[in-house]
Every structure is written in C-alpha cells, then in structure tokens.
Amino acid sequence: MRRNVKAALANVLVxxxxxxxxxxxxxxxxxxxxxxxxxxxxxxxxxxxxKAGTPFNLKHPEDYLSAKALExxxxxxxxxxxxxxxxxxxxxxxxxxxxxxxxxxxxWNNTVLVATPMKDDLHRLRALPFVERVTHVxxxxxxxxxxxxxxxxxxxxxxxxxxxxxxxKAHTQIEMLGGERLHEAGFRGQGIIIAxxxxxFMNADVIPLLHNVKVVASRDFVYPSSEDFYGELDHGTEVLxxxxxxxxxxxxxxxxxxxxxxxRTEDGRSESGAEEDFWVAAAEWADSIGADVINASLxxxxxxxxxxxxxxxxxxxxxxxxxxxxxxxxxxxxxxVTSAGNEGMGAWKKIGVxxxxxxxxxxxxxxEKRVNTAFSSVGPSADGRxxxxxxxxxxHAAVVNGRxxxxxxxxxxxxSPITCGMVACLWQALPNKTAAEIMDLVRASxxxxxxxxxxxxxxxxxxxxxxxxxxxx
Numbered sequence: 001m002r003r004n005v006k007a008a009l010a011n012v013l014v015x016x017x018x019x020x021x022x023x024x025x026x027x028x029x030x031x032x033x034x035x036x037x038x039x040x041x042x043x044x045x046x047x048x049x050x051k052a053g054t055p056f057n058l059k060h061p062e063d064y065l066s067a068k069a070l071e072x073x074x075x076x077x078x079x080x081x082x083x084x085x086x087x088x089x090x091x092x093x094x095x096x097x098x099x100x101x102x103x104x105x106x107x108w109n110n111t112v113l114v115a116t117p118m119k120d121d122l123h124r125l126r127a128l129p130f131v132e133r134v135t136h137v138x139x140x141x142x143x144x145x146x147x148x149x150x151x152x153x154x155x156x157x158x159x160x161x162x163x164x165x166x167x168x169k170a171h172t173q174i175e176m177l178g179g180e181r182l183h184e185a186g187f188r189g190q191g192i193i194i195a196x197x198x199x200x201f202m203n204a205d206v207i208p209l210l211h212n213v214k215v216v217a218s219r220d221f222v223y224p225s226s227e228d229f230y231g232e233l234d235h236g237t238e239v240l241x242x243x244x245x246x247x248x249x250x251x252x253x254x255x256x257x258x259x260x261x262x263x264r265t266e267d268g269r270s271e272s273g274a275e276e277d278f279w280v281a282a283a284e285w286a287d288s289i290g291a292d293v294i295n296a297s298l299x300x301x302x303x304x305x306x307x308x309x310x311x312x313x314x315x316x317x318x319x320x321x322x323x324x325x326x327x328x329x330x331x332x333x334x335x336x337v338t339s340a341g342n343e344g345m346g347a348w349k350k351i352g353v354x355x356x357x358x359x360x361x362x363x364x365x366x367x368e369k370r371v372n373t374a375f376s377s378v379g380p381s382a383d384g385r386x387x388x389x390x391x392x393x394x395x396h397a398a399v400v401n402g403r404x405x406x407x408x409x410x411x412x413x414x415x416s417p418i419t420c421g422m423v424a425c426l427w428q429a430l431p432n433k434t435a436a437e438i439m440d441l442v443r444a445s446x447x448x449x450x451x452x453x454x455x456x457x458x459x460x461x462x463x464x465x466x467x468x469x470x471x472x473x
Contacts, residue, residue: 033143036269037224042119043103043138043274045321046095046112046131051082053090058082068193068290072333076434083108083328091130098124103223104277108284108325113137113277115223137273137308144269149203149231153405157209159249166248169398169406172368173242173418174254176393178445178464182425185467189243189258192424195286195294196240196417197279199266200232202402204240209251209400213244217289218262221278226264233268234402235413239297241400242414243421251398251406254421261291266298273308276300276322279354283325287332292427294334295420297413299341299352299377315356315382326357330435335427337420339412340364340388341377351377351387361423361439362387364457365394365415372455376412379454388457389439390446392419422463430470441466 056064061080073080086107095102095114100121104113114125125134160168167174174180182188193216201218204210218229226232246256263282266275279296286294300322302309310320317323329336340362341352355362355377364376373395379387394415396408419442427438443449445466448459467473 034146036140036142036144040117041115041140042117042121042136043223043272044114044116044122044125045135045137045273045277046114046125046128047133047135048087048091048110048112049130049132051085051088051110052130053088054085055089056085058085065288066290069288072290072292076333078331078333087112088130094128094130098128100125104221104274104281106277106280106284106325108328109280109321111277111321113274135273135308137277138270139305139307141270147232147268149228150234150402152203152207153403157250157406167252168247168250170242170245170251170253173393173397174252174422176368176370176460177254177419177422178462179254179422179425181464182422182429182467185429187425187429189255189421189424190428192255192258192293192428193261193291194243194255194258194420194424195261195263195282195291196236197263197265197282197286197294197296198236198239198298199268200234200264201230201236201240201262202232202234203230203404204237204262205230207237207400207404209245209247209404209406210241212246213240214259215262216259219282219285220264221282221285222264222267223274223278229264232264233266235297236262236264237402238399238409239295239413239417242397242417243295243424245400251400254418255424258421258424261286261289271302271304273300273303273321276320279322280325283329287329287334291334293420293424294329294336295417296336296338296354297416299339299355301343301348301350301352310353312350313382315350315353317356317358317381317383317385320353320356322354323357326354326360330359330439333435335423335435335438336360337416337423338362339416342375342411343377344373344375349378351379351381356381356387358385359436359439361389361419361442362457363412363416363419364388364391364455365410365412366391366460367395368393370460373410375410379457386452386457387454389443390419390458390461391415391456392460419461426463426466426470429467429472433470437470441470444469
C-alpha cells in the first residue's frame with residue numbers, strides 16, 4: 001500500500017492515516033533491525049502463454065470451484081470461462097524443476113510468482129518456452145523492523161451517551177449512507193460473505209469488542225508468510241471493525257451480521273508489485289470459496305526503487321496486474337469495493353490501482369459535513385471513466401484499533417469498508433440482483449448521479465434509496 005499524502009505531514013491525523021494505508025511502521029528508536037526472513041530473495045512474475053496441459057475443463061467446474069461459488073454464478077446467470085481454469089501443472093512442474101520456488105499464482109491472469117536468491121535468474125526465466133513475459137517485482141531489503149502484537153487496551157469502554165442511536169460512535173458514518181433504515185428493515189448482512197484483504201489483523205482474534213464477529217476463514221498470502229497471522233499490522237482490524245462491530249450503544253458497524261473472510265495480502269516491510277500478486281491470489285481464493293463481496297483498503301502506484309511503478313496513463317483498468325483481475329470480479333458475481341486512495345494532497349493526486357478497474361466501486365472520503373477531504377484521491381481514470389465512483393465518511397471515522405480501543409481514524413481505507421458493509425446489506429435485501437446491478441443501484445442512489453465529477457464521482461450514496469430503486473418495498 002503506497003505511502004500516500006506526503007504533503008500531509010503537517011496534519012497529524014492525516015499523517016496517521018497515511019501510516020495506516022501504507023502498512024509500513026516507522027522504525028522504532030533503539031530497536032535493532034533483523035534480517036529479512038529466509039534471506040535475500042527476488043520475486044519475478046511470469047506471464048504464461050497458455051494453459052496447455054491442465055487436466056480441468058469447463059464441463060466440470062465443481063472440480064475447482066466450491067458449491068457456493070457455483071451457486072453464486074448460477075443465481076446471476078454467469079458462466080464459468082477459461083480464466084477460471086487452474087494453471088497448467090505441466091508448466092508449474094517445469095518451473096519447480098528449474099529450481100524456482102512458486103510463491104503465488106493467478107489463474108485469471110495466467111501468471112506465476114516465483115522466488116529466487118539470484119537476480120540473474122531473470123535471463124533463465126525468460127528462456128522458458130512457455131513464458132511470454134517476465135517482470136521483476138520485488139527485491140528483499142537488507143534488514144527489517146521486528147514486529148510483535150500490541151498489548152490489549154483493557155479499560156472499560158463506555159457507550160457514547162451523546163450518540164443519537166444505538167450505533168454509538170459510528171452513528172454519523174452509517175446515517176450518511178441511509179443505512180439505518182436498511183438495518184431497521186432487517187437487512188444487516190445476514191447470509192453475505194465479505195472478504196477483507198489487508199495488511200494485518202492484529203489481535204482481531206482476541207479483542208473483546210470483536211468477540212461476536214463471524215470469521216469463517218483466514219489465510220496469509222504474503223511471502224514469506226507471518227508466523228503469527230494476528231500479530232501483524234492492525235490496519236485490517238480497523239477496516240474490519242467498521243463493518244463487523246456489533247456492540248450496541250458503543251459501536252455498530254455497517255454489516256454486523258455478515259460473515260467474514262480475512263486475507264493478509266500486504267507486506268508492511270516493503271512496497272512492491274508483488275503485493276498485487278498476493279492480492280490477486282487472495283481475490284481468487286475468496287471467489288473459489290464463495291465470497292460475495294470483497295473489500296480492499298489499499299492502492300498502488302509507486303513501488304520501492306520505482307520497480308514497476310505506474311504512470312497515470314496506466315490507470316485504464318487493463319494495465320496493472322491487480323486491475324485486470326479486479327475488472328473480472330463482477331463477471332464472477334462478486335462486488336468489489338476499494339479505497340480510491342489518499343493522494344489528493346500529494347504530487348500524484350489521482351486514484352491508484354486497482355481502483356481504476358472497470359465494474360468496481362472505488363470510494364473516496366468526505367467529512368461528517370459531506371465535504372470532500374483534502375487527501376481523497378481524484379479521477380478520472382486514464383480512459384475517461386468517472387472515478388472515484390462514490391464517497392463515504394473517511395474523516396474521523398470510528399474504528400477499533402489493534403489494542404482493542406475505539407478511536408477515530410482518517411482515510412479512504414475506512415470510507416471503503418463503511419460502504420462495503422452497506423453493499424452487503426443491500427444485496428441481502430435484493431438477493432436476485434447481479435453484482436453489476438447492485439453497483440449500478442449504489443451509483444444511481446448517489447447525490448451527484450446526474451452530474452458526476454472527478455472529485456466526488458457520483459457522490460454520496462443513499463442505500464435506502466438504492467433499495468427502493470431496486471424494487472424494495
């Protein structure tokens with residue numbers, strides 16, 4: 001996740017948000033650094049020419065997709081296609097025979113991510129007859145900061161007596177989206193599976209306030225993987241809390257009855273294109289086990305050493321590794337919600353990838369007064385599409401941090417999941433709609449739908465209005 005909003009150093013709150021989005025903790029004074037796990041390595045992305053030799057076929061998708069994933073497609077009249085076929089085991093075997101370690105795969109993009117200690121292996125990899133292109137996406141740093149779990153905040157946390165409703169500290173962020181009325185009508189995310197892809201979920205397994213969150217699966221996609229899944233960054237814990245919290249009169253999230261899949265895809269030790277590979281692998285996994293909605297509070301445009309960094313012309317939804325995959329999600333029956341980015345005050349200013357993808361909801365940030373935040377990234381995409389798609393509260397948003405304390409945080413990292421939770425509730429209310437139709441309803445309900453712009457997109461959505469537009473009540 002890119003270290004956004006460099007110019008915001010004068011603004012402490014925005015600076016904190018940037019630290020959260022980047023997933024890179026500042027080096028602690030006096031704390032000795034440690035060697036990179038597993039030693040020096042380079043990661044290369046191999047674009048394969050085809051899927052020749054795969055034993056799977058389109059007539060028997062049950063061999064590689066779950067019953068729930070197939071049911072989701074059937075309900076939306078979507079067909080399985082060649083992108084769903086697993087990679088060629090013949091090619092994978094040849095890669096392993098060459099001495100390379102496969103650390104990630106994408107059947108949708110037909111790519112393989114391999115690890116090697118030798119940078120010169122680039123030439124050998126290019127010589128493989130079934131490889132179309134090789135991209136160097138990561139070189140390990142010489143040393144890293146050690147990480148460990150934060151201690152929990154054990155003091156009693158009192159309900160917000162100033163809050164107008166049982167949503168407590170989260171009242172404003174759900175009220176802004178017309179979410180209370182959906183909840184009152186009984187739509188709180190039941191039956192919907194939300195995948196949360198992020199950099200870490202510190203203490204999410206032991207925080208008392210999160211004890212009733214319905215986590216049904218978790219997996220680490222980062223290489224090397226963590227020895228303690230719940231001991232990494234707390235950014236994902238904060239993101240999860242905006243949707244899943246269910247503590248009446250203190251903090252209720254936007255989808256408190258949904259089920260959650262947690263996927264670690266961001267490496268807080270560096271910023272590299274390999275994180276796109278990790279994210280795509282996680283999205284494919286979430287699809288294969290039946291996720292309905294995916295949230296990604298992340299974004300990319302510049303990598304360490306400029307290794308594979310993007311230009312604005314690349315923001316066309318088809319160029320970046322992650323955006324190509326994200327643009328397929330609606331066709332798989334999944335709604336993808338992602339943060340627009342926090343570059344509004346920096347030199348870049350634009351959205352990042354995969355927010356540029358077609359058929360997704362890229363979410364910018366507004367204040368409680370419905371004014372755009374200075375840090376929220378702007379559009380349009382390089383090919384002229386409206387971006388961001390919609391806006392939600394991303395200034396002083398209520399979250400639960402890794403110590404288990406309710407705090408306020410800034411960033412499109414939080415406007416995205418706040419919106420994502422409401423998408424889950426809307427889809428529960430309108431189960432016969434397709435992923436594309438749900439996203440169209442969200443945009444159509446927004447307050448600038450008739451006159452979208454490059455700052456607000458289609459504006460702030462009203463999910464009760466979206467429900468009625470979709471035929472509810």
